[in-house]
Amino acid sequence: MKVLVPVKRVIDYNVKVRVKADQTGVDLANVKMSMNPFCEIAVEEAVRLKEKGVATEIVIVSIGPAQAQETIRTALAMGGDRGVLVTTDADPEPLAVAKLLAAVIAEEQPGLVLMGKQAIDGDNNAVGQMLSALLGWPQATYASAIEISGATAKVTREVDGGLQVLDVDLPAVITADLRLNEPRYASLPNIMKAKKKEIVSKTVADYGVDIAPRLKVLKVTEPAKRSAGIKVETAADLVSKLNTAGVL
Amino acid sequence: MAVLVVADNDNLVLRDGTHKTVTAALKLSGDVDILVLGHGAKAVADAAAKISGVRKVLLADSDALGHGVAEAEADAVLALAGGYDAILVPATSGGKNFAPRVAAKLDVAPISEIVEVVSADTFVRPIYAGNALETVQSSDAKKVITVRPTAFAAAEEGGSAPVETVSGADAGKTRFVSEEMVKSDRPELAAAKIVVSGGRAMGSAEEFQRVIEPLADKLGAAVGASRAAVDAGYAPNDYQVGQTGKVVAPALYVAIGISGAIQHLAGMKDSKIIVAINKDSDAPIFQVADFGLVADYKTAIPELMDALAAAGK
Numbered sequence: 040m041k042v043l044v045p046v047k048r049v050i051d052y053n054v055k056v057r058v059k060a061d062q063t064g065v066d067l068a069n070v071k072m073s074m075n076p077f078c079e080i081a082v083e084e085a086v087r088l089k090e091k092g093v094a095t096e097i098v099i100v101s102i103g104p105a106q107a108q109e110t111i112r113t114a115l116a117m118g119g120d121r122g123v124l125v126t127t128d129a130d131p132e133p134l135a136v137a138k139l140l141a142a143v144i145a146e147e148q149p150g151l152v153l154m155g156k157q158a159i160d161g162d163n164n165a166v167g168q169m170l171s172a173l174l175g176w177p178q179a180t181y182a183s184a185i186e187i188s189g190a191t192a193k194v195t196r197e198v199d200g201g202l203q204v205l206d207v208d209l210p211a212v213i214t215a216d217l218r219l220n221e222p223r224y225a226s227l228p229n230i231m232k233a234k235k236k237e238i239v240s241k242t243v244a245d246y247g248v249d250i251a252p253r254l255k256v257l258k259v260t261e262p263a264k265r266s267a268g269i270k271v272e273t274a275a276d277l278v279s280k281l282n283t284a285g286v287l
Numbered sequence: 288m289a290v291l292v293v294a295d296n297d298n299l300v301l302r303d304g305t306h307k308t309v310t311a312a313l314k315l316s317g318d319v320d321i322l323v324l325g326h327g328a329k330a331v332a333d334a335a336a337k338i339s340g341v342r343k344v345l346l347a348d349s350d351a352l353g354h355g356v357a358e359a360e361a362d363a364v365l366a367l368a369g370g371y372d373a374i375l376v377p378a379t380s381g382g383k384n385f386a387p388r389v390a391a392k393l394d395v396a397p398i399s400e401i402v403e404v405v406s407a408d409t410f411v412r413p414i415y416a417g418n419a420l421e422t423v424q425s426s427d428a429k430k431v432i433t434v435r436p437t438a439f440a441a442a443e444e445g446g447s448a449p450v451e452t453v454s455g456a457d458a459g460k461t462r463f464v465s466e467e468m469v470k471s472d473r474p475e476l477a478a479a480k481i482v483v484s485g486g487r488a489m490g491s492a493e494e495f496q497r498v499i500e501p502l503a504d505k506l507g508a509a510v511g512a513s514r515a516a517v518d519a520g521y522a523p524n525d526y527q528v529g530q531t532g533k534v535v536a537p538a539l540y541v542a543i544g545i546s547g548a549i550q551h552l553a554g555m556k557d558s559k560i561i562v563a564i565n566k567d568s569d570a571p572i573f574q575v576a577d578f579g580l581v582a583d584y585k586t587a588i589p590e591l592m593d594a595l596a597a598a599g600k
Contacts, residue, residue, distance in 0.1 A: 050415070052549075052550070053549075055549065056418045056419060058418075065414075132396050133387070133397065134390070134391065134394070134395070134396045134397075137391060157531075159415070159530065160414065160415055161399075162399065162400070162413065162416065163397070164383050164387075164399060165386075165397050165399060166387075168357065168384065168385070168386075168387035168388045168391070169390065169391035169397070170391075171388070172389075172391035172392050173391050176460070177358060177460040177461040178357055178388070179461070180357070180383075180384050181380060181384075193464065197525075198355065198380045198381065199379050199381065199477070199525065200297075200468045200469060200525060201466060201467050201468035201469045201525055202467045202468075202524075203354075203355065203463075203466040204464040204465045204466065204467075205356070205461055205462065205464060206462040206463075206464050207460060207462075208460035208461075211460075217518075217531055218524055252396075253395065253426050254396050254398065254423040254425055254426070255423065255424045255425075256421055256422070256423055257422040257423065257424055258421075259414070259419050259420070259421050259422075260419070260420050260422070261419065261420070262413070262417060262418070262419070262420055265556065265561075265575050265577075268561070268573070268575075268576045268578055268579060269577070270568075270573070270578075270579045270580070270581060271578050271579070272580075273590065273594075274580065274582075274593070274594045275594040275597070277562065277578055277580055277591065277594070278591065278597075278598050278600075279598070280578050281539065281560070281578070284560055284577075286559065286560050287506070287539075287598070287600060
């Protein structure tokens, strides 16, 4: 079974973001970028499926600027087989990303799409669900365990209040939650080998998808700063402060 | 314009997120209907009918809807979507699961986790783990929006809207197998007035329970945890507060042995009062805490319990 894994290049999760003074967005100039952490988990799961003999080929797809090629290389070093990069300097919304991925999937015909539950920049948590809706495939989001047997996947999902288990027919879209696995580090030999793996470069025009934004960003602002707090010396002091504040 | 709010419920109880989403909906329009998706959920629909300002309640009932299967939920909403200009869904794990499906089928851009309604087409939402707020204007004729419940006050009760039954939907190629819910008598994390959270410093599940739970019980608080504590198995996944867990905004948030990583702050920095207890005086949590106590939790918590008892708690 061919597994397709979409990955996104985002600001590194440890970076404290700065909002631009003109309120047009977040300052991404000279900021460290990495693979979205949830995408790493999806790649890891695909590689494990290949190691178990369930997956036969892993295709990594990224949509973004030319530098997204580095993100694909990272995924190839983790164990992906080949890459598809759809270049665009626009920052497509989830709807456009889902449509582009659906177009790639129409060409690739994978038996499973594994992807992250959300990207840590837009925090939308939408592309996987939208993709499965566009494809008419079942979805299993927020996966913390995946068991594939024959033409179905049994997926344990993290939901409010606990865990839920669903059984979905393949092909399906499964989105990875934090607890699905611990992604591996790419070893130096694998990083070298990944340089030889094929990455096909495409453009949005190749797929004839309209990626015009539906949402206009009017401004990006900093959240209200919390006023400076105080340090208290003792627990009794703390309780009296909380009593005064009326929260006990 | 007409707005459809999809209720947050577990087939038995109407959850508070519904009331808060209605508040957001009423900022858009006076014509707000509530859709209850469930199985045997008549009591939930009756409870929804009591929310003030609601025009009518629609109850879609089927087996698949009782198990939170996204395909069925999206289909049930889509069957009604023609009559509405906006569809508002509480940003719970269930709501976030099906709302983007609805948007994709309607060919509109979903707007995730709004925290403010600026006007009928303009909304504010957090991005980058809550480190920036984005104001977006939608050009779609129909809007599909998830609403962060903690950002809105709950709509009052006192209404008496009529309840109508609409057709249910089935789960298609997805089958519900089982669920395993964490049993707790404490308040629900997302809606609690006080939250007591523990972090990596606890060192073990036993210690987490020994330290955090009695304090939570004394305060009538819900229990939360940092990702480190959850990953280490000290607390169930469902307790996680943060960018990838639950977003809470209680009146009082007590962070014990939590350093305060960006991802954790994303889930609690809108709390009214934040208390941090940590032995590292440089921990980032102290930068957002209203009251900080630099101490080892092992000595601080017993002292805190005593001080609470002395204050008559």
